[in-house]
Amino acid sequence: MPVKYNLDQIEELSIDKIHEMYRNYVNYGQVNLLSSFSPARLLVEKAEGQYIYLKNGTKVSDFTAGIGVLNHGHNHPRILKARVEFQKHQKMEVHKNFLSPYLAALAHSISTILPESLCMSYFCNSGAEAVEGAVKLAYKSFNGSRSRIAAADIAFHGKLLGSAGLTGSPEIKFNFPTIPNIDRFKYNDIESVRSVVEGNLVSGQSSHYAIIIEPFNASNVQECGGEFLEQLRNLCSHYQIPLIFDEVYTGWAKTGDWFYFLKHGVTPDLLSMSKSFGGGKSSISGFVATRDIFDAAYGRDIDATLHSTTYNGFGEECITALEAISIIDEENLNLAAQNVGEYILPKLTDLALEYPEWLVEARGTGALMGLVLNSDISPIFDRLLDYIPFGVLNDTNFRKKLVVSSVIHELFEQHQILTYFGSNVDVPLIIAPTLMSTEEDWAHLIYALRSVFKKKKYELILKFAAFKYGKKYLK
Template sequence: MSNIKSNKVQKSTNDNTNSLDLLTLEEIEAMSMSDTLANFSRYINPHLAKAFSLLGLAKRKPVSALGCIIKMDDKSEVLDMTGGLAILNVGHNHPRIIEARAKWAMKNGLEVWKFIPSPYHAGLAENLGRILPGDLELAFFCNSGAEANEGAMKLASKYAGKNRDLIVYTDISFHGKTHATLSVSGSENPKNSPFKTMSGCLEIPYGDSNALREMILEHKKQFQKSRVSTFIVEAIRSEGVICPPETYMQEVRKICDDYDVTLICDEVFCGFGRTGQFFAFNHSGITPDIVTISKAFGAGKATFAAYITKPSIFKKAYGSMEEATLHSTTYNGFAEELITAIEGINIIYDEKLVEKSRENGNYLLSELEKLKLIHPSILKEVKGIGLLVCIKTENIASKALNFIPAVGNTKSMLKKITTAGIISKLYEDYDILTFTPLHDPSQILLAPPLVITKREIDRFISALSEVLNSNFLEHGAHLVKNSMATR
């Protein structure tokens, strides 16, 4: 609980016209990390608060960020190798993004263009149409990747008609955590989900185009057309950096064409240069029917997303005045978000960040391969494409378990998240921020800003090398120490 104003929190009554002693922005900015963590635990999520403490992430307070560097209140400079989970492709606080948003704010521009056509709305959609292949040119703007994917699935369903009500997804996939997107996220294990998932969702193995054909044919037996309307897929699976067989996406495209199945490519994580192409599906040369985007689309400043489709699909689904707004959202293309996305895309092209992603990604991967040769018992696998790189570790904490006292569920925790020691040590001792994905805690996933330099990559490699050369009993002790601090 924050001690800034009072140890006793003042609560509102049903008569909320009474004045409350609310925290001001200045007071919140002055809040200590200990108060922040306490408030996070009480008002947001106590288990996430414990995770922050466990990994040593709640000791220092960020004061500014630029490019790949986060400056902390103790004067240290942390190298961000996470890119905010692929949000920060143009880096933290890119000067052109800051300038564009500041200019807009200073002129008191109209933010909400609900009843007047917005040139920013139309202009960004045109830019996307120029970037995307074929006739992918009709865009719908929204707020998150999950919302974009759900909107795309609704569009595909409306296009297909009520008699074709089945959606195919892959076992290795993540498309969001809304009701519909959770139902098609194989990595979330929807069949055993604690939530009731949507019916009509069919799972097939990732990378197996024959499985898609067989699933379509299986549900065609009693119908002139298969009941399968949609296939949603990531051209490259971001978590684990899983690339399908070389011809997979071409085969999928042909199968979808043969059976009139709408192909949705989820580019939420891999879009905007992350994999060394502007979009991951560009590696295969195909044109999807619908593309979904988010994360880096907002250039690190806007919570922004979209789906883009072909005129033929939009016309059949929403092609009348009565149906034109069947799918809509309140926060559809606020001007400052549109301006941010327009400038962010131009930065990617002007600074050749797609090319830099390929070049620096190859360099990072080659340096990690050298470390793997030195530490084969620790680094099980390194793989990557562009600046999306996965380090898979062996169970580095297993030897430490026999020497660590039982503290709550510490031993079981260490068995599950053996990379946590590396992540914690990199951050606390070397000022390097990394992360492990939710679905496979044996991995460290690297997705740094595309503006990263070779010098910054060398800094990361040097730090990781020292961590790998250290006594791994220290990693277990390090985690237990942090774990005990959360009790």
């Protein structure tokens, strides 16, 4: 007889018990890594809007927005209501023998938001699946006559076998087998893309079936310029290479528009999306293709099922996404994201000028901003080496992570503000509030950051190290 827990029993589990269960049944390294920070040692009672309420009575302001998922905030009442209604009427989730009206309505709705050429949608469950689905479609559109794909040096496209191969971030530390013939170009550098494309021409024709890029790279908080995107579009059109924009993170109001690329008026041939698409509740992702590329790939009946997944377009996921889209529209979340950026970013820039020993640069757009920290810690580094487990020193980003982690720790412990760092070359401290946050929350953040940067870097690093490794290391 299996041991089962009901919801009440789960709510009673202690954090130690949860750690033990993770260690025994999920992933013990994950417990070790996450426990470097306070949240993984605490229990959550509930979450609403911009806030997470802990069982110990603390109210935490969530400046991670669930790492991209929570543009609508935690548990938006309209999202909850839409799901409850769907369940109350016992609507049918999915059935491969029926066509889903929910899926049809969602695909239609997306086509009305995007430029006219982007009209054929497929829905799946994770960002990586969306990326791989788009790549697969681009590949099939040439029916095997093109064999190469190009991706950026700082790309993050996911962690499944195909998407992990496309990911260029230094955080991928193991070479898994992946899709063949991935060429790397320098992000936001058109000459680099051109040399990859033109260096692989065969009889004057491109051998690339796709170029994939995040027009706004979320993990390094780095944006492509409008001129670069236009030149990239022209290059792709010239060589008839399908251009894939990966907006898994930056879509759905994050940067002050439905999608970041819309700010620059440069339209891709395929677009991947996820995260806040599900309104913070449903695990839905998708990709959208132009009709021409779709027709070339899967246009014949015999090819129509070459790409499918079990959970494709579940009813409740689709109606949740539809409600999420309505909320963005009716509550004007695009404007909300613009307001976030217009308030916070100039103040972050001021802080960078005021505290050069802490900060190198502030950057970003809308509700996705980053602070690049000054990772110079040499006076105390030698002392720390005695206390640090050997393996981490192989991490080239170790110093950056240590500094940014000490800031994250202090923001949480002293100001109840939750932030995270981007796992990419600059390891930026990411400031990405939900779009339910208010000016009061933003002012609190700026006040908290100033208080943190007034402190000595070595003090905060030692404090973080003591938290992570235990007080005995602070002799």
